[in-house]
Amino acid sequence: MAESYWSTSINSSSLWKGDESFFKSLKVEDDEEALKWAALERLPTLNRVRKGILNIADQEPTEINIQSLAFQERKNLLERLLRFAEEDHETFLLKLKDRIDKVGIDFPSIEVRYEHLNIGAEAYAGSRGLPSFFNSVVNTMETFGNHLGVLPSMKTPLTILDDVSGIIKPRRLTLLLGPPGSGKTTLLLALAGKLSSDLKVSGKVTYNGHEMDEFVPQRTAAYISQHDIHIPEMTVRETLSFSAMFQGIGSRYEMLTELARREKAANIKPDPDIDVFMKASAMEGKKDGVIADYILKILGLDICADTLVGDQMLRGISGGQKKACHYR
Numbered sequence: 001m002a003e004s005y006w007s008t009s010i011n012s013s014s015l016w017k018g019d020e021s022f023f024k025s026l027k028v029e030d031d032e033e034a035l036k037w038a039a040l041e042r043l044p045t046l047n048r049v050r051k052g053i054l055n056i057a058d059q060e061p062t063e064i065n066i067q068s069l070a071f072q073e074r075k076n077l078l079e080r081l082l083r084f085a086e087e088d089h090e091t092f093l094l095k096l097k098d099r100i101d102k103v104g105i106d107f108p109s110i111e112v113r114y115e116h117l118n119i120g121a122e123a124y125a126g127s128r129g130l131p132s133f134f135n136s137v138v139n140t141m142e143t144f145g146n147h148l149g150v151l152p153s154m155k156t157p158l159t160i161l162d163d164v165s166g167i168i169k170p171r172r173l174t175l176l177l178g179p180p181g182s183g184k185t186t187l188l189l190a191l192a193g194k195l196s197s198d199l200k201v202s203g204k205v206t207y208n209g210h211e212m213d214e215f216v217p218q219r220t221a222a223y224i225s226q227h228d229i230h231i232p233e234m235t236v237r238e239t240l241s242f243s244a245m246f247q248g249i250g251s252r253y254e255m256l257t258e259l260a261r262r263e264k265a266a267n268i269k270p271d272p273d274i275d276v277f278m279k280a281s282a283m284e285g286k287k288d289g290v291i292a293d294y295i296l297k298i299l300g301l302d303i304c305a306d307t308l309v310g311d312q313m314l315r316g317i318s319g320g321q322k323k324a325c326h327y328r
Contacts, residue, residue: 052064
């Protein structure tokens with residue numbers, strides 16, 4: 001028993017020495033990353049938000065320029081980002097939120113209210129509503145007569161929404177349910193400020209207390225139709241990159257700049273992968289963006305990234321893939 005005990009002790013000691021060498025190597029890597037991060041922190045804010053530290057397995061941490069990534073750097077960055085997407089995307093997003101919460105940055109929120117909203121329309125009923133050449137001519141003549149006041153209108157008044165009120169709270173997902181023809185699309189169009197001028201509207205819709213005539217609602221809300229509208233000759237990757245280029249950087253870059261200032265003042269070192277991801281997202285708007293490839297992986301569109309979107313005349317991706325691409 002004694003010999004067995006001492007033998008086990010010797011083996012454990014040798015294993016512990018191996019662990020010590022392993023921990024020392026980890027410490028050296030951490031020290032190298034800390035030195036690179038300290039050098040990065042000494043840069044002006046404008047330059048600091050354009051650079052990041054990329055950790056690659058079995059290699060030293062590398063400082064990269066987000067705006068001009070080399071092919072291999074871009075490939076390594078994508079591999080690290082996609083690893084998060086495959087393992088747990090929710091945890092990755094929570095890390096993003098936690099980084100912003102640590103420095104006390106609050107995102108602007110919007111509360112939408114609609115009060116006593118009534119929407120109606122006038123339309124031809126019965127055979128007069130059929131899209132025929134005869135009805136088109138008669139409707140044109142009747143409209144001209146109505147304008148002159150010599151003919152009465154033969155249109156039937158229809159009520160689409162009747163005294164609807166509600167509140168859409170910020171930072172919540174609101175589900176709108178109803179049978180066909182109940183006015184769901186009309187309500188969404190009213191909230192997005194995209195109602196047709198032919199409709200009769202009463203009541204009001206407000207964004208944080210401001211009515212529609214006090215700002216441009218299209219800069220705050222977007223209505224996505226059920227019908228897919230794409231350029232069929234573009235690939236899925238080109239479609240997402242095209243969308244990202246038109247979105248630009250805007251407030252994301254301003255938020256990142258303020259985030260970098262506050263972290264430096266509070267001496268907070270962010271997670272390198274989270275830092276590179278946010279900087280790459282804020283620098284979006286160029287060809288072959290990193291975020292476009294990341295979204296392709298999240299939506300499961302990486303298998304058809306280089307396939308044409310297509311339409312009725314040009315064979316392309318499936319309907320489900322087109323929906324995922326559309327709602328991006």
